[in-house]
Amino acid sequence: MQDVWKEYPNGTQALNGISVRIQKGEFVYIVGPSGAGKSTFIKLMYREERPTRGHIFINGFNIEKLKDRKIPLLRRTIGVVFQDFKLLPKLTAAENVAFALEVIGAPPKYIRKRVREVLEQVGLEDKMNMYPHQLSGGEQQRVAVARSLANNPSVLIADEPTGNLDPDTSWDVMRLFQRINDLGTTIVMATHNREIVNTMRKRVIAIENGVIVRDEEKGYYGYDD
Amino acid sequence: MREGFKNVIRNGWMSFAALSAVIVTLAVLGFSLILTFNVAQMSNSVTGQLEFSAFLNVNASEKQGQQVAQEIRALPGVASVQVISKNEGLQQMKQELGQELSDVLNAFKENPLPIQIVVKPQDPHQIDRLAKEVSEIPGVAAVRDPHKLAAAIFRTLAVVRDVGIVFVVGLVVTSMFLISNTIRMTIFHRRREIEIMKLVGATNWFIRWPFIIEGMIIGLVGSVIPVVLLVYGYRSLYVKAKGVFSGLAFPLVQAGQIEVKLAVILIATGLLIGMWGGVITVRRFLRV
Numbered sequence: 001m002q003d004v005w006k007e008y009p010n011g012t013q014a015l016n017g018i019s020v021r022i023q024k025g026e027f028v029y030i031v032g033p034s035g036a037g038k039s040t041f042i043k044l045m046y047r048e049e050r051p052t053r054g055h056i057f058i059n060g061f062n063i064e065k066l067k068d069r070k071i072p073l074l075r076r077t078i079g080v081v082f083q084d085f086k087l088l089p090k091l092t093a094a095e096n097v098a099f100a101l102e103v104i105g106a107p108p109k110y111i112r113k114r115v116r117e118v119l120e121q122v123g124l125e126d127k128m129n130m131y132p133h134q135l136s137g138g139e140q141q142r143v144a145v146a147r148s149l150a151n152n153p154s155v156l157i158a159d160e161p162t163g164n165l166d167p168d169t170s171w172d173v174m175r176l177f178q179r180i181n182d183l184g185t186t187i188v189m190a191t192h193n194r195e196i197v198n199t200m201r202k203r204v205i206a207i208e209n210g211v212i213v214r215d216e217e218k219g220y221y222g223y224d225d
Numbered sequence: 226m227r228e229g230f231k232n233v234i235r236n237g238w239m240s241f242a243a244l245s246a247v248i249v250t251l252a253v254l255g256f257s258l259i260l261t262f263n264v265a266q267m268s269n270s271v272t273g274q275l276e277f278s279a280f281l282n283v284n285a286s287e288k289q290g291q292q293v294a295q296e297i298r299a300l301p302g303v304a305s306v307q308v309i310s311k312n313e314g315l316q317q318m319k320q321e322l323g324q325e326l327s328d329v330l331n332a333f334k335e336n337p338l339p340i341q342i343v344v345k346p347q348d349p350h351q352i353d354r355l356a357k358e359v360s361e362i363p364g365v366a367a368v369r370d371p372h373k374l375a376a377a378i379f380r381t382l383a384v385v386r387d388v389g390i391v392f393v394v395g396l397v398v399t400s401m402f403l404i405s406n407t408i409r410m411t412i413f414h415r416r417r418e419i420e421i422m423k424l425v426g427a428t429n430w431f432i433r434w435p436f437i438i439e440g441m442i443i444g445l446v447g448s449v450i451p452v453v454l455l456v457y458g459y460r461s462l463y464v465k466a467k468g469v470f471s472g473l474a475f476p477l478v479q480a481g482q483i484e485v486k487l488a489v490i491l492i493a494t495g496l497l498i499g500m501w502g503g504v505i506t507v508r509r510f511l512r513v
Contacts, residue, residue, distance in 0.1 A: 046424070068429070069428075069429065071423075071426075072423075072426040072427060072428045072429070073426065074426070075423070075424060075425060075426035076425070076426035080424050086417065086420065086421055086424070088417060088418060088421065099418075099421065099422075099425075100421070100425035103422045103425060103426075103427035103431060103432075104425065104426055104427055104428075104431075105431070147425070148425075150425075151425065151426065
């Protein structure tokens with residue numbers, strides 16, 4: 001990312017000139033107070049929002065020049081996980097994962113195989129046929145992670161993935177992220193969870209008022225909230 | 226496809242409203258079309274008819290008939306004159322009425338028909354002047370000029386057709402609005418699915434298709450029903466009227482001929498309305 005600015009139509013200046021380079025295979029926390037621009041940063045990465053100014057390159061895609069029609073191609077190389085999981089309540093865990101593959105037109109045989117693989121990877125192979133409401137929050141988030149991995153993304157983006165989870169399950173999810181990162185997937189995670197950032201030490205990028213105020217390897221959370 | 230069908234069923238009432246609107250629209254359109262086809266045919270048949278008939282008093286004798294015919298022949302601009310005697314006229318009518326009804330004619334003691342004289346002018350444009358002159362010849366009771374009659378009918382039918390077209394336009398807009406609303410409900414219903422589809426990289430058309438298909442299904446079903454009704458209705462009318470437009474001796478367009486045209490036009494229109502309704506909704510509310 002080079003000198004990225006983002007102004008929303010309502011006049012909010014979300015990002016005021018951010019430059020950052022994240023290497024393949026890194027594990028990065030994005031921290032900062034609420035409303036500092038973390039979510040905007042994340043949204044720019046998967047082209048939910050378009051930068052007002054500046055250049056963003058992700059997996060070889062030039063975000064500011066990417067045509068709407070080509071957005072799906074970018075998103076197939078990126079996995080996204082949210083605070084609220086975004087699972088479909090009427091589908092089982094396996095179906096939720098399969099859905100992500102079906103809508104990009106993967107062959108059914110491959111889908112079956114891949115669904116099993118990723119659910120095993122997140123340790124939910126024995127709960128494949130349960131519906132989201134039958135699963136705990138941590139399990140639901142793991143299904144969401146499995147879904148985001150289905151396309152073999154090279155980058156996993158997580159927006160407050162532990163925001164709705166209790167500390168124990170949060171750690172389950174974090175250990176899962178670590179394993180995924182160990183397999184070579186880049187992870188960018190926006191978080192408010194001080195304990196996690198301070199214990200599982202990674203690169204920390206702190207954003208305040210739309211600018212990067214701190215960027216350090218094995219950094220601390222550094223806020224008191 | 227599967228998704229499109231599911232959507233139609235899920236939005237029961239909205240689908241029903243949209244469907245009804247399409248049915249009414251296409252029924253009115255179909256009715257206007259039938260009328261237009263027949264008016265076109267009638268106008269052809271009338272333009273080809275370059276003659277008029279004069280009728281004598283009922284009690285006029287065959288001899289008087291020949292006399293009047295002579296007088297008409299003497300008029301300037303007459304190409305040919307043909308006398309249809311009372312008997313000939315009766316035979317003709319029996320044929321036209323068919324076996325069952327000819328008994329009615331047998332009930333008359335005396336032949337009730339007047340002598341008819343068919344006059345053909347040299348120049349078709351002279352037909353009005355000649356008709357007027359013939360009507361002034363003593364012994365002539367009435368002159369029937371098909372052109373005058375036809376003109377009046379044309380005017381009426383043209384008005385009916387124009388009103389029909391105005392209705393159709395209004396109804397097309399209403400149908401599309403209702404279809405659009407139905408699809409909007411589906412989009413709202415499935416907004417989470419759509420959000421996730423976008424996130425995992427489904428192409429825009431992959432997301433759009435089910436909604437456009439939903440519209441097309443409403444349009445298709447909505448067109449089949451009026452096609453069936455109108456075809457059935459026209460057939461029974463055609464059989465009842467024996468292929469002739471009531472009493473005016475203009476042939477109706479044959480049932481088989483009109484059906485295919487009608488079906489093609491209505492179904493195509495229905496599909497188009499549905500598809501377009503789907504496209505505008507997807508454009509406005511899906512933002513993919």
